[in-house]
Amino acid sequence: MHYRFDIVIIGGGVVGSSIARELSRTTASVAVLERNPDVVDETSGRNSAVVHGGFAYDRGSLKAKLCVEGNRMMGALSEELGFPFVRCGKVLVGNTDEDLRTLENTIKQGYDNGASGLSLIDSAKLHELVPAVIGSFAMFSENSGILDPFLYTIHIAENAHENGVEYFLSHEVSSIAKKDGRHFISAGDDTFEADWVVNAAGLGAKAISDMLGIEGYKVIGSKGNYLVLDKTLGPLLPMPVYPVPSNTYMGIHVTPTVDGNVTVGPDAINTDDFSYYGVPADKMEYLRESASSLWPHINKKDVIRTFSGILPKWVDDNGKIQDFRIEIRDDIDSMAVNLIGIESPGLTAAVPIGRMVFSMITKRGQFRMKTDWNGHHEKPFRFSDADDKTLVCSCENVTEEEIVRAIHNPLGVHTLSGIKYRTRAMMGRCQSGFCHMKIEHLIERECGIRAEDVRYMRPGSWVLAGKMRECNGK
Template structure:
């Protein structure tokens, strides 16, 4: 623990990585402590991947303000960071007079929030936008969109790393102490000293708050399950289709992904902190998701299921269980800290505005020197499958590995896999490569490519097979060689 960090960020999700990236614009020694083996292994990678319009939040809240701000700048952000993003628009579909009242209220709060282009559309307009939907009218939000949540988080983190931020994976924070104006952060892999600390621990925000001496936050998890559908239904869903929202919950919806799949979900089950690491999906939930969403978009059939998953949103609630706005605070009880609590949806949309706000809290106390070498641009891995024939030929000419298809479903080439394996964060779980390339994400779920992927990690990273990990700490794929 010889080195002193200027800022240590606890949690490398989309918000922690956005903060890291925004802070890397300045001459600071920045670290990110992440308990998992890569970014986006928790809430940031387990959601609907929607860039929200900002109409569903109470006026005056951080959620409303940061969401609208994040939405409006997202084209530029996505281009800068090389992230797949589509401004598809979105509809909230209703049928009854009560639905209409509710949508009108949503429209009004959206207008106050500054969400652009909202309008109520009739049956014909709705079915013109989404022919396969069931509904009589809708609230149309032309500015809503979809993003690859994995790649967005990865892009922020990689861009931060390329601008000098140190990512420390497999580092779970177990304690924080403060003496002589310095924090000591105790982790599962050693202690770190830092002048500033940021709590962006997502589901762990309550625990880290306690460690900082900021007590009393009650965090509940809202666990939502999803089903992923095959790309062959993708053309039937040009944009996210939502039901009329309640005060606390968006409702089970269907969302296209930027890659052409469809995701169905989530439901919302409130869970306590001791269940925050359980990512199981039950049969009952899968069935009820499909039944519910089929009343909105009747195109969900079991033959198209390719996978299911769940995510958990950290919600800060008051003593009555009422969900609160984001808490973003720099309190004197924990000097030189920024504490973020209850950063749930729409955090994917809001990450960069939140990050800039966090930086502004720092700037009130300390003046920073600009990092003149900061480069906001991250070059993505060029995807063979998304190119036209001419570009494909050119790619192969420059690098013959672009002609070798490793993943048959998503047509991912060896060149892409190699770039992903040698990523700027130096992570090498199987899931890390999957998120960066889409290998194993297709309908065969790795039936063809996973043996090749594992072999490439083994060779490129000179790893023993028994050290190859699927995703989480300890998720070893193999027990060893069959024969030495």
């Protein structure tokens, strides 16, 4: 089919959806093209889920500016968009004189960037905050926090959709042609004709940038592996604990999640395979060993799962990591916004990035604002809201009603992982052993899909070969 939109955004992750949401304030027609069946399948759903303080970035950088803005607004945003966020603080733990100097410089850099709530704390205060940590002193960033990256991204996307943005999931862009000042984008079996194109494709951004004619960017993938620990460990880690990075030691973080799990990681290995998410054995062991010197509660018996994420880093010819690139290249295409290298702190900065792109576009044209834009998203329907509290997932206390509501989500995502990210079912210690079949059954029933057509995540992820006994006694 051939579609026509004023603005097409390529990439439906947290950044693309945030841009869509901001642009949905106007009366322009907006579409999001997302190559995966859901909006959280790549980097937006594979990260540390930390809301950063803004001290870790070079002075004057976009990363710093947008991170600090995002951090400041996160409390209000979580209320408006109904996703879990906890401003729990964070500590960067040190032991040596070199560490101390690094922390002093970090605090200065943070304040220069506009961050706040940064202080040096001694061992006593450190152990008051995180009794289980090993360390001599730390920098305490009291405004850092953690959020649920899945609900954050999904609610931003659903709100954009609610405000008129059309989502085209499972639409990977294969080519972009230009004619008469308009873009013709091929994605899936469809073509999209658009005045404006926004490249928010994350790991796919360099390829899209090339298609737009904006060539020459070097983007590497930084793959990070994580261990996920059982919720019984949550009480031992009230806030993220990071070691002070030095020249010789990257340091592995331990981070609580909003639900009480603990993640250990990430490490950081360069990769140019942006679709390989496997976690190797030696990395699992390295994570455990390395982080244990900081927080000695990482035992194999508490690991419930591993996962990995890949961050797109824009680097120069010497491999030095660059800032966010958010640009309009008038010499090549004055109706394309190009976002390159949106890695950490992209999650924290997603809404400020959205607003920045909104400004960049709207000041270049005649845009009318909607009078009925509503940026509010309900909190997710949870256990406490259900009348019938019969559980489908007993590890995470998820009722059938929650699952059914999640299946009928506004974006039309019908995968098992889609349900997982919206309800937390299958994320518990039994790792879907007891609820996988119940949820699959509900998807079949609610969506009228056959067993062999149910998917876990992407199109090739079939879950069942089919019925064992078919009607007509096969």
